[in-house]
Amino acid sequence: MKIGFVGLGNVGGKLAGSLLRNGFDVTVHDLNPDLVAEFVPRGAKPTSGPLALMQDCDAVITCLPSPAASAAVVEEMLPAVDSSKIWMEMSTTDAGEVKRLAALVAERGGATMECPVSGGCHRADTGNISIFAGCDRDTFERMLPTLTTLGRRVLHTGDIGSASILKVMTNYLATANLLTCCEALVTMKAAGMDMNTTYEAMKISSGTSFVHETESQVILNGSRDISFTMDLVKKDIGLFQSIAEDHDVPLEISPLMVGILNDGIARFGERELSPNIIRRLEEATGLSITAPGFPAEMTDDEPEEPGYEVIPTGLSAPLAKLLDQ
Known part of the structure; x- marks a missing residue:
């Protein structure tokens, strides 16, 4: 073929x-x-x-x-x-x-x-x-x-149509994971926690996720390079929000996420790497969320x-x- x-x-x-x-x-x-x-x-x-x-x-x-x-x-x-x-x-x-x-x-x-x-x-x-x-x-x-x-x-x-709807849903969940990981990392840094220890605590606990085990690593490295940009995240979660609106589902978290991405794009540009949404909190707190020993980009070891x-x-x-x- x-x-x-x-x-x-x-x-x-x-x-x-x-x-x-x-x-x-x-x-x-x-x-x-x-x-x-x-x-x-x-x-x-x-x-x-x-x-x-x-x-x-x-x-x-x-x-x-x-x-x-x-x-x-x-x-x-x-x-x-x-x-x-x-x-x-x-x-x-x-x-x-x-x-x-x-x-x-x-x-x-x-x-x-x-x-x-x-x-x-x-x-x-x-x-x-x-x-x-x-x-x-x-x-x-x-x-x-x-x-x-x-x-x-x-x-x-x-x-x-079914695959597109499910794919948008998974990207919405991944974005929610990213935003909560950013808040968790910044809050732990502000509380004086060691970032390597924080990463492992999140990884071995009920708070872990695919996003944490990948994107948190490039956040802590400082590269923030996950080969995905803020404009694409905004597109995907916007599609999810539209699905909810079309079916009269009164979402509460989704509109907040859309607002956060809009703010990130206004500050850093639509082609900024998506994990750099954490910069909003870094700038607000004056903290740098990095740690030694993490990769600059993800590779699949399977x-x-x-x-x-x-x-x-x-x-x-x-x-x-x-x-x-």
Whole structure:
């Protein structure tokens, strides 16, 4: 199968690298020609643009920073879509927008899968990231070998739109974790606690989280480099807030988080690294939240392993369907 890949940024570049590393026939495209040039020596083929990419490939993956960017690419590819083609959306996007674009693809006989990833850029780099897949079951099974190369744990979430909603939810939770970790670290520093000891206390306790065990490390190092920026966090938690508003859920914490990110962007710029939201508290207290011995960036120390489908526990619909087979 020939795979096209659009978007070679922090996440997309690592995912495309996993396909190349595992022997896939990959053609790449990005608005930054320097990124494309980096992939050609690794075995990727360049292309003239999205339309040519869809013409030449069986499936095209998009991994882009905004719904608008994805829409522009998909609309350019549409004339080349037919019943043999699949569009795979790996961006974090709006469920309504991915449904709209999927309908346009379906009108031309093509199939769509939304398959956003979760677990950090360092795991995207090793093929150990998690993937949510929203699509019909036939498309899921057709593309499962590709998904289990890109990621380790693959969850079929249901119809188009379901994966985007769940992905936005997980990013909302990750942001809440980040903000509370920042408050905890600054408060412990102000109380005179040793930062290395504080980190370990959080890690071995009920207060730990994936975010603490990754982002707290680069915060304490001082690099704050998690390959994710404040504008992307604001987009994701804004999408979650919109879902709640659309369903009349009167959230209380979410609006506070949106306000905190807006303030951070106003102070430090939208392309500031997201863990540097802690600077708001560092500046307010005059404290520097760093400690020796922590890495400047995260690397995945787990070996790359074949991926697999995750089946929801309990007698949920997906599991019940499998039991009936």
